[in-house]
Amino acid sequence: MTKQIIIPFGPQHPVLPEPIHLDLVLEDEMVVEAIPSIGYIHRGFEKLVEKREFTEYVYVAERTCGICSFIHGLTYCQGIEEIMKVEVPERALYLRTIWSEYSRLHSHLLWLGLFADSFGFENLFMNAWRIRERILDVMEQTTGGRVIQGSCKIGGVRRDINGEKLAQMSKDLDSIQQELEELTNVFLRDASIKHRLKNVGVLSRDDAYSLGAAGPTARGSGVAIDLRKTGYAAYGKLNFQPAVESDGDCYARCMVRCRELFTSIDLIQQAIRKIPDGPTDVKVTGAPDGEYFTRSEQPRGELVHYLKGNGTKFLVRSRIRTPTLTNIPPLVKMLQGCELADVPVIVLSIDPCISCTER
Amino acid sequence: MTTEEQLTTSIELGQLIGRVEKFKKEGYRLVQVNCTKIGEVYEINYSFDKDFVFRNLRITVTGETEVPSISGMYWGAFVYENEMHDLFGIQVKGMNIDFKGNFIRTSIRYPFGAAIPKGEQP
Numbered sequence: 001m002t003k004q005i006i007i008p009f010g011p012q013h014p015v016l017p018e019p020i021h022l023d024l025v026l027e028d029e030m031v032v033e034a035i036p037s038i039g040y041i042h043r044g045f046e047k048l049v050e051k052r053e054f055t056e057y058v059y060v061a062e063r064t065c066g067i068c069s070f071i072h073g074l075t076y077c078q079g080i081e082e083i084m085k086v087e088v089p090e091r092a093l094y095l096r097t098i099w100s101e102y103s104r105l106h107s108h109l110l111w112l113g114l115f116a117d118s119f120g121f122e123n124l125f126m127n128a129w130r131i132r133e134r135i136l137d138v139m140e141q142t143t144g145g146r147v148i149q150g151s152c153k154i155g156g157v158r159r160d161i162n163g164e165k166l167a168q169m170s171k172d173l174d175s176i177q178q179e180l181e182e183l184t185n186v187f188l189r190d191a192s193i194k195h196r197l198k199n200v201g202v203l204s205r206d207d208a209y210s211l212g213a214a215g216p217t218a219r220g221s222g223v224a225i226d227l228r229k230t231g232y233a234a235y236g237k238l239n240f241q242p243a244v245e246s247d248g249d250c251y252a253r254c255m256v257r258c259r260e261l262f263t264s265i266d267l268i269q270q271a272i273r274k275i276p277d278g279p280t281d282v283k284v285t286g287a288p289d290g291e292y293f294t295r296s297e298q299p300r301g302e303l304v305h306y307l308k309g310n311g312t313k314f315l316v317r318s319r320i321r322t323p324t325l326t327n328i329p330p331l332v333k334m335l336q337g338c339e340l341a342d343v344p345v346i347v348l349s350i351d352p353c354i355s356c357t358e359r
Numbered sequence: 360m361t362t363e364e365q366l367t368t369s370i371e372l373g374q375l376i377g378r379v380e381k382f383k384k385e386g387y388r389l390v391q392v393n394c395t396k397i398g399e400v401y402e403i404n405y406s407f408d409k410d411f412v413f414r415n416l417r418i419t420v421t422g423e424t425e426v427p428s429i430s431g432m433y434w435g436a437f438v439y440e441n442e443m444h445d446l447f448g449i450q451v452k453g454m455n456i457d458f459k460g461n462f463i464r465t466s467i468r469y470p471f472g473a474a475i476p477k478g479e480q481p
Contacts, residue, residue, distance in 0.1 A: 035456070037458070037461065037462070037464065038463065039445075039461065039462060039463040039464035039465075041462050042464065042465055044465070044470065046471075047470060047471065049425040065397070068430060098369075139364070141363075162372075209388055210388070210433070210434070210435075211434055211435045212388055212390070212435040216376070227411075229411065230363060230411050292365070293413065293475070294408060295363070295366055304391050304406070305390075306393050306395075306404065308395060316395065316397070317393075317395040317396075319391075319393040319395070323392070325364050325438055326390075326391070326435065326438070328435075328438055329434060329435030329437070329438060330435070353372070358463065
């Protein structure tokens with residue numbers, strides 16, 4: 001029998017922007033088991049519902065993540081609006097959709113850059129982040145914040161985008177699309193990248209579904225789950241098909257995210273064309289009394305906020321189930337049988353967001 | 360507002376495994392498991408989804424109750440069950456991967472559970 005050794009991977013590692021630890025059980029160079037461990041940056045956000053009024057908690061919810069912050073705020077607001085039966089104006093729903101898709105663009109570009117870095121393609125990393133800056137500029141111009149926007153509130157949104165700006169955004173997206181085509185062509189057609197990612201970290205469709213994979217991790221394995229299809233915000237009024245690939249390897253997950261960049265641009269363009277005039281918020285009175293599991297599609301997958309109120313200004317419970325938490329069991333499965341040298345690429349292929357996960 | 364129909368069924372602790380098994384056989388995926396402290400008891404929600412149909416099972420237990428693990432049916436449930444133990448102090452029996460209190464490290468033991476006197480904190 002080959003002697004087994006355990007190699008610790010993380011919590012500090014060059015490919016990990018945030019801390020996660022894996023005990024890798026190896027036989028020679030092959031991983032036979034990976035035991036994950038988190039808990040290095042638990043911040044107790046959920047506990048803060050006891051000290052922050054439900055209207056203030058939207059800021060806390062948004063700070064759960066430094067990448068998909070807007071969608072956390074949106075999901076929380078949606079949950080409270082469901083409990084309180086608040087009808088959000090249609091214009092606000094479209095604005096929420098536009099900002100959500102800009103968030104997805106900047107998140108996927110951030111990931112593409114980090115992914116390129118993980119297999120040593122520095123120039124590609126810089127190019128992805130250069131384009132990402134253009135997305136962040138629009139976020140800043142329209143919300144006031146690059147990463148934390150603060151533009152979502154219970155009952156609507158805080159800021160409007162005028163017609164002139166929307167037209168400018170649409171025009172800019174045309175040129176961003178051209179740049180993205182060049183960028184994604186390299187990711188998807190370069191022989192050395194294909195060689196590095198093909199048949200690495202394979203997750204079968206059955207495993208992806210039964211282990212609870214979410215987002216591009218699930219869709220890269222042929223599981224067509226995309227919560228935007230439930231029609232929340234203005235998604236129900238827009239046409240799109242989720243990007244799905246069937247190979248289940250790192251290349252398939254990369255391909256899903258590349259294709260989703262273009263889906264996001266198309267969704268924003270559709271929303272800009274269809275956005276109706278009207279108010280952007282309604283006044284909300286009272287306090288939430290009831291519970292709701294509100295769901296949305298983050299760049300990393302399905303996000304669930306469980307909210308429970310008792311008619312006071314303080315919620316009884318806010319529980320945030322992030323996509324990375326549910327992607328940990330599939331990651332463990334992907335790592336079984338892989339080569340030690342592939343571990344960093346495989347870990348990064350689920351786009352782990354640990355701050356989000358630990359809350 | 361796009362209200363999603365969400366059916367929550369309250370069940371007895373003894374029914375949990377059988378009901379979860381039924382969801383598994385019917386092809387539902389596990390969405391999440393969470394815990395809420397209501398006074399002296401804990402509500403535990405097990406949420407499932409199939410083709411965007413959301414179903415929820417709820418058990419209500421005391422802090423001393425030992426809850427059976429569903430990780431035998433849904434392998435990935437260990438993340439939720441370990442979290443439930445580390446944050447609420449809920450004892451879960453039969454987890455496939457048991458971190459024994461080290462999955463989520465907190466400075467206060469069981470921050471969402473019953474208060475532990477300062478002297479008894481680790």
